[in-house]
Amino acid sequence: MKYILAIDQGTTSSRAILFDEALQVSAIAQEEFPQHYPQSGWVEHDAADLWSTVAGTCRAVIERAGITATDVAAIGITNQRETTVVWDRNTGQPIHNAIVWQDRRTAAICNALRDEGHQDMVSERTGLLLDPYFSGTKLKWLLDNVEGARAKAKAGELLFGTVDSYLIWKATGGTSHVTDATNAARTLLYDIRKGRWSRTICDLLDIPTSMLPEVRDCSADFGVTRDDLFGRAIPILGVAGDQQAATIGQACFQPGMLKSTYGTGCFALLNTGATPVRSKNRLLTTIAYQLDGTPTYALEGSIFVAGAVVQWLRDGLKMIRHAAETQPLAEAADAGQNVVLVPAFTGLGAPYWKAECRGAIFGLSRNSGPAELARAALESVGYQTRDLLDAMHLDWSGETNSGAKEATLRVDGGMSASDWTMQFLSDIIGASVDRPATLETTAMGAAWLAGLRAGLYPDQASFSEMWALERTFTPQMSGDLRDRKYQAWRRAVDAAQKF
Numbered sequence: 001m002k003y004i005l006a007i008d009q010g011t012t013s014s015r016a017i018l019f020d021e022a023l024q025v026s027a028i029a030q031e032e033f034p035q036h037y038p039q040s041g042w043v044e045h046d047a048a049d050l051w052s053t054v055a056g057t058c059r060a061v062i063e064r065a066g067i068t069a070t071d072v073a074a075i076g077i078t079n080q081r082e083t084t085v086v087w088d089r090n091t092g093q094p095i096h097n098a099i100v101w102q103d104r105r106t107a108a109i110c111n112a113l114r115d116e117g118h119q120d121m122v123s124e125r126t127g128l129l130l131d132p133y134f135s136g137t138k139l140k141w142l143l144d145n146v147e148g149a150r151a152k153a154k155a156g157e158l159l160f161g162t163v164d165s166y167l168i169w170k171a172t173g174g175t176s177h178v179t180d181a182t183n184a185a186r187t188l189l190y191d192i193r194k195g196r197w198s199r200t201i202c203d204l205l206d207i208p209t210s211m212l213p214e215v216r217d218c219s220a221d222f223g224v225t226r227d228d229l230f231g232r233a234i235p236i237l238g239v240a241g242d243q244q245a246a247t248i249g250q251a252c253f254q255p256g257m258l259k260s261t262y263g264t265g266c267f268a269l270l271n272t273g274a275t276p277v278r279s280k281n282r283l284l285t286t287i288a289y290q291l292d293g294t295p296t297y298a299l300e301g302s303i304f305v306a307g308a309v310v311q312w313l314r315d316g317l318k319m320i321r322h323a324a325e326t327q328p329l330a331e332a333a334d335a336g337q338n339v340v341l342v343p344a345f346t347g348l349g350a351p352y353w354k355a356e357c358r359g360a361i362f363g364l365s366r367n368s369g370p371a372e373l374a375r376a377a378l379e380s381v382g383y384q385t386r387d388l389l390d391a392m393h394l395d396w397s398g399e400t401n402s403g404a405k406e407a408t409l410r411v412d413g414g415m416s417a418s419d420w421t422m423q424f425l426s427d428i429i430g431a432s433v434d435r436p437a438t439l440e441t442t443a444m445g446a447a448w449l450a451g452l453r454a455g456l457y458p459d460q461a462s463f464s465e466m467w468a469l470e471r472t473f474t475p476q477m478s479g480d481l482r483d484r485k486y487q488a489w490r491r492a493v494d495a496a497q498k499f
C-alpha cells in the first residue's frame with residue numbers, strides 16, 4: 001500500500017494527513033503554535049514554529065500509521081495564503097517573524113498607493129485590491145523596516161516566499177526555491193494573465209525580482225526532501241493555497257461551480273474557467289488551479305470573521321464552552337426578535353473592504369439574551385455569504401442572487417458542521433447547500449495534486465465522481481421573510497460603517 005502525505009499549514013495549527021491509495025484518511029496529526037500580536041492590528045508567526053510543527057506532525061502521522069517513509073509516494077502541501085516570510089539565502093535564517101495575512105500594518109502603504117492612482121494597474125495585473133491582506137506590501141514593509149534588508153536583498157542574499165515556498169526550501173535543505181501559481185496569485189506581485197512576476201509592480205514596491213521563487217503548476221516537481229528528514233527522500237509533487245486546495249478537494253472543476261469554506265474566516269470561490277473575470281463588485285480574481293501549464297481562474301470573496309464569531313461567544317463573552325452549544329441556543333431564540341450582529345472585529349472584507357469598520361449589534365430589547373445573540377452570530381455568517389454570492393452572480397451572470405438557478409453551493413470547514421447555520425445559509429441565499437461526506441477537503445485537494453503527479457490517483461473526471469454527498473440543505477424560509485431579514489442586515493452593515 002502506498003500513501004500520500006498532505007501537509008495543511010494553517011493560520012492557527014499545522015496538520016499532517018495521510019491518505020491511502022483509495023484517497024481515504026489513514027491518520028491525522030495536528031499541532032497548534034503561538035500567535036504573536038506585537039501591536040494592535042499586527043499578527044505574526046515565528047517561521048521556525050511553522051517549520052517545526054510541520055516536520056513534527058509529519059513524523060507523528062507516519063509513526064501513528066505504523067508505516068515508514070518508503071511507503072509514502074509523495075507529499076502535497078497546502079497552506080495559509082499571503083503570509084510573508086523573508087530569509088537569508090546563506091544561513092537559512094528568517095530576517096523577521098512571518099507577517100500573517102490578517103496583519104493590517106501596511107494600511108498606510110496601501111492608502112498611499114491608491115492615492116497615487118495605482119489601483120487600476122495593480123488590479124488589472126494581479127486581480128487583487130490594494131489591501132494589507134496581500135503579501136506585496138508586507139514584503140515592502142520588511143525591506144523598509146528591517147535594518148540592512150534592502151541592501152542585502154539587492155545583493156541577492158535574501159529570499160521571499162509564501163509559507164509553501166518556505167516549507168519547501170526547509171524540507172529540501174535549501175535546494176528548491178519554488179512556489180505554485182495559486183500562491184503566487186496572492187502576492188500582489190504576480191501577473192495572473194501573463195503567468196509571470198510583474199516587473200512594473202516589483203519596481204513600484206522596490207522589490208528585487210531575484211528574491212522571488214520560481215512559479216510551477218500545482219501538480220509538478222517541487223523538489224525532494226532531505227534524506228535525514230524522514231529517513232528517506234520523498235518527492236513534493238503538489239502545492240496549492242488552502243482555499244484553492246479546498247476548491248479542488250470539492251471537485252469544483254466546471255465553470256459555475258462554487259465552494260465556500262467556513263473556518264476562522266470564510267472564503268468562497270467560483271470557478272470561472274479559462275478566462276479571468278474582472279469583478280465590478282469588489283471581489284478578487286485569482287487562480288483556482290494550474291495544471292499542464294493552463295490556469296483555471298476563479299472569483300473569490302473573502303470574509304475575515306466566520307467561525308471566529310463563535311470563538312468570540314466562547315472566549316470573549318464566555319457565553320458557551322463549546323462551539324456546538326450555539327445550535328441549541330439558536331433553536332431556542334425568540335423568533336419575534338430581530339437581533340443583527342455585524343462581526344466586523346477586524347474590519348469588513350469582501351465586498352465592502354472597510355479596514356477601519358468595527359463590529360456592532362442592533363435590535364436589542366430587554367428580552368434579548370444569549371439565545372438571540374447566538375442566533376445573530378450564526379446568522380451573520382449566512383448574511384455575509386449572501387453578500388458575496390450576490391456580488392459573484394452579478395459579475396458572473398449579470399443577475400443578483402441567481403444562486404437558485406445555478407449549481408448549488410458546496411460547503412466545508414469546521415463551521416459547516418453546524419446544521420442550524422447551514423440551514424439558515426440555504427434559507428438566506430435561497431439555494432441548495434451541499435455538505436460532502438469528507439470534510440477534509442483542503443488536505444484532500446493537496447493530496448490529489450501530489451497523487452496525480454505520482455500516478456497514484458485518477459484524473460479530474462474520475463476524481464469528481466468520487467465526490468460524495470453527506471447532506472443537502474434546501475431553502476425552507478418564505479421569500480418575504482428572506483427579503484425582510486436580508487434588508488435588515490444591509491441596514492445594519494450600513495449603520496456599522498457610519499459609526
Ligand SMILES: Nc1ncnc2c1ncn2[C@@H]1O[C@H](COP(=O)(O)OP(=O)(O)O)[C@@H](O)[C@H]1O
Pocket residue numbers: 010011012013262263264265306307308309310311323324325326327413414415416417418
Ligand atoms: N458545531 C459548530 N458550530 C459553530 N461553529 C463551529 C462548530 N464547530 C466548529 N466551529 C467553528 O469553526 C471554526 C474551526 O474551523 P476550522 O476549519 O478548523 O478553522 P481554521 O482552519 O480556520 O482553523 C472555529 O472558528 C469554530 O468556532
Ligand SMILES: O=P(O)(O)OC[C@H](O)CO
Pocket residue numbers: 009010011012079080081082101241242243263264265
Ligand atoms: O489558515 P486558514 O484556514 O485560516 O486560511 C487562511 C487563508 O488562506 C487566508 O487567505
